[in-house]
Amino acid sequence: MEKNISKxxxxxxxLDIRGxxxxxxxxxxxxxxxxxxxxxxxxxxxxxxxxxxxxxxxSIDSAAKKEFILQILKNYDPILQIDSPKxxxxxxxxxxxxxxxxxxxxxxxxxxxxxxxxxxEFKVYKGNEGRRRAIMELLDYTxxxxxxxxxxxVNQEDMTWLVEDTNYLDSWNEKLFQLLKKNHRLKIIHSVxxxxxxxxxxxxxxxxxxxxxxxxxxxxxxxxxxxxxxxxLIVENTAALTGIVVDEDLNTRYTALYNDKVTIKLYESxxxxxxxxxxxxxxxxxxxxxxxxxxxxxxxxxxxxxxxFYADIPLFITLSENLLTKILQDNNIEETMIKKCxxxxxxxxxxxxxxxxxxxxxxxxxLAKLENLLHADKxxxxxxxxxxxxxxxxxxxxxxxxxxxxxERLDNNESFEIALLSTENKPNxxxxxxxxxxxxxxxxWSSASMPYxxxxxxxxLVNAFYYYYDSIWNSIPRINRRKDWVKNQLYKLALx
Numbered sequence: 001m002e003k004n005i006s007k008x009x010x011x012x013x014x015l016d017i018r019g020x021x022x023x024x025x026x027x028x029x030x031x032x033x034x035x036x037x038x039x040x041x042x043x044x045x046x047x048x049x050x051x052x053x054x055x056x057x058x059s060i061d062s063a064a065k066k067e068f069i070l071q072i073l074k075n076y077d078p079i080l081q082i083d084s085p086k087x088x089x090x091x092x093x094x095x096x097x098x099x100x101x102x103x104x105x106x107x108x109x110x111x112x113x114x115x116x117x118x119x120x121e122f123k124v125y126k127g128n129e130g131r132r133r134a135i136m137e138l139l140d141y142t143x144x145x146x147x148x149x150x151x152x153x154v155n156q157e158d159m160t161w162l163v164e165d166t167n168y169l170d171s172w173n174e175k176l177f178q179l180l181k182k183n184h185r186l187k188i189i190h191s192v193x194x195x196x197x198x199x200x201x202x203x204x205x206x207x208x209x210x211x212x213x214x215x216x217x218x219x220x221x222x223x224x225x226x227x228x229x230x231x232x233l234i235v236e237n238t239a240a241l242t243g244i245v246v247d248e249d250l251n252t253r254y255t256a257l258y259n260d261k262v263t264i265k266l267y268e269s270x271x272x273x274x275x276x277x278x279x280x281x282x283x284x285x286x287x288x289x290x291x292x293x294x295x296x297x298x299x300x301x302x303x304x305x306x307x308x309f310y311a312d313i314p315l316f317i318t319l320s321e322n323l324l325t326k327i328l329q330d331n332n333i334e335e336t337m338i339k340k341c342x343x344x345x346x347x348x349x350x351x352x353x354x355x356x357x358x359x360x361x362x363x364x365x366x367l368a369k370l371e372n373l374l375h376a377d378k379x380x381x382x383x384x385x386x387x388x389x390x391x392x393x394x395x396x397x398x399x400x401x402x403x404x405x406x407x408e409r410l411d412n413n414e415s416f417e418i419a420l421l422s423t424e425n426k427p428n429x430x431x432x433x434x435x436x437x438x439x440x441x442x443x444x445w446s447s448a449s450m451p452y453x454x455x456x457x458x459x460x461l462v463n464a465f466y467y468y469y470d471s472i473w474n475s476i477p478r479i480n481r482r483k484d485w486v487k488n489q490l491y492k493l494a495l496x
Contacts, residue, residue: 007096009037011057011072015065025056045097045144054092058085079261094238094259120260127253128161132168134241134255135233139175142235147183150236152271156191157229157245161253173205180214187216189271189278191229192460207432210282211450218278219458231255232267240267281458287389287451293443294344294387296455300441301348306360308469311433312369314406316341316384317348323401327384331392341387360415362473367420367480370493373399382433386445386453400494407490410483419473419481420489438466 012022019037023030026049035041043050060066070082073091081087125134142149163169180186188206209215231243240263243255258264285293309315316324324345328338373379378393385392394402409416436442442465445453456462479485 006037006039006043008043008053011069011096012037014068015057015060017057017060022053022056026052043097045093045141047097050093050097051089053096054089057092058089077261079265120258120263122256122258122260122263125255125257128164131161131243131253131255132165134257136168136171136175138233138235138239138241138257139172139179141239142184143175143178143182145235145238149184149238151179151184151186152232152234152236152268153186153188154230154232154271154274155188157231157243157253169205173209176209177212180209180212183214185214185216187271187275188218189274190217190219190281192219192281192458192464207434207444207454208446208450210284210454211432211444211446211452213284213286213450213452215282216284217280217282218275219281219461220274220277221279222277232271234264234267234271236268237261237264240264242267279458281461282454282456285453285455287386290386290389290453293453293455296441297435297443298344298347300437300443303437303440304359305437305439306466307362307435307437308466308473309361309363309433309435310469311435312366312431313373313379313381313383313433314363314365314402315435316381316387317345318406318409319345319402320405321345323398323405327381327392327394327398328388330395330398331388331390333388333390333392337388341384344387360417361413362417362419364419364421364469364473364476367422367489370403370420374493374496382431382445386451396496400496403490404494407487407494410487410490417481417483418486418490419476420486421476422480434465434469436462436465436469439463 011017012019019030019033023033026033028049032041036043043053057069058066060069069092070088073088073095074080074082076095077091080091123134125131142151162172176186186209206215206217210217227246229245231241233241238259240258241255242258243253246252258267319327321342324341325338328341333341374396376396378395379399381392381394406418410418432444432446434442434444439459439462440457442456442462443453444455473481
């Protein structure tokens with residue numbers, strides 16, 4: 001194929017497809033066809049016309065031309081399943097649309113008489129910046145694919161490439177949310193054998209993504225030193241991104257991006273092998289199975305261990321029984337569910353009071369967020385919504401009563417502490433509530449729009465979370481966690 005013409009031009013010339021014919025079939029102006037052919041407007045995976053062009057080409061009623069198309073695609077992808085119309089169609093779309101600075105090269109036979117030998121080209125990126133660029137290109141490429149793609153990720157390397165650029169970190173999170181919203185699925189094998197601060201901060205980034213329900217998370221339960229740290233990001237049957245660092249030397253960080261199916265299958269088999277030796281890291285609980293989650297939470301509550309709670313809204317267990325009942329009745333919750341919520345409320349509070357002198361119970365709230373909530377007509381209580389399976393809205397009056405109860409609890413319980421952060425949340429931050437104990441369990445949940453909760457009990461991860469939030473607590477100015485100041489702020493909010 002000549003290098004100075006587009007792949008679309010090449011196929012149109014070879015198949016005797018006139019521009020006016022293609023324009024008529026697509027219901028577009030001929031000038032658009034001309035721009036595609038002459039590189040003036042790249043034909044990318046984002047184009048709404050890409051699949052229609054592939055449909056048109058594959059609908060040609062000529063056995064010889066169909067054989068020619070399959071031969072071109074077979075050279076492009078040596079292990080293409082030509083008996084699968086879907087595979088052929090997807091391959092043609094990839095052939096026509098490989099974007100600049102992405103998956104540009106394709107496989108070619110090196111000896112046609114030897115079916116077991118072929119050569120392939122791949123793209124290599126250097127350093128942290130190269131890693132970020134490669135990841136973003138692959139995520140963009142995947143976003144342009146049909147819904148329901150399966151992705152695999154193994155992450156052993158240090159995460160400086162991700163966390164050193166906060167703008168990139170935000171973009172990374174946003175891209176992953178977009179992928180999950182398009183019903184793509186992700187399986188991850190985490191490396192938990194890391195420094196506790198690095199482990200907790202990175203996993204913290206993943207929590208909102210897990211709560212979409214689109215991620216399965218595992219860990220490799222062998223804690224050994226290795227000279228090689230590997231990263232794999234695979235889009236099943238489509239692309240494989242690989243990275244490796246030797247002896248933590250970031251100068252050796254290189255990232256390679258492949259799109260030939262033999263290499264992709266090789267890395268998929270490596271992932272599957274690791275997966276068979278891995279254990280679940282995070283257990284997901286859908287709203288229809290919430291009782292199992294609550295059992296774990298209240299089993300955790302019985303352990304005499306220091307705990308942290310971090311959220312936008314106080315836990316429902318800090319309500320009084322009377323106020324909790326009123327809130328549920330105002331939301332038209334049936335009596336059996338009210339009794340269930342009261343039971344959980346009583347169980348946790350009974351345990352809390354029995355260990356009051358022995359354990360620290362620390363809550364962290366965002367003062368600016370609490371202030372903003374007082375301007376809303378109704379305030380959504382996510383923990384009660386999760387338990388009842390319905391959105392539980394609380395009036396401003398009841399919310400102020402709840403804040404007053406928190407202030408009173410500070411007076412009555414020596415080991416109960418609250419810190420009030422004074423910073424605004426980022427506009428796109430997904431609210432995640434965390435409640436965990438020092439050595440036993442992490443629990444997390446979010447809003448009613450993300451109807452999942454999660455738990456994790458892997459020892460390294462649990463301790464890393466506690467260490468991380470303990471360091472956050474100690475980094476908050478003393479005034480913001482001094483009891484008299486916090487009580488004063490809560491009483492102010494309660495008075496409106």
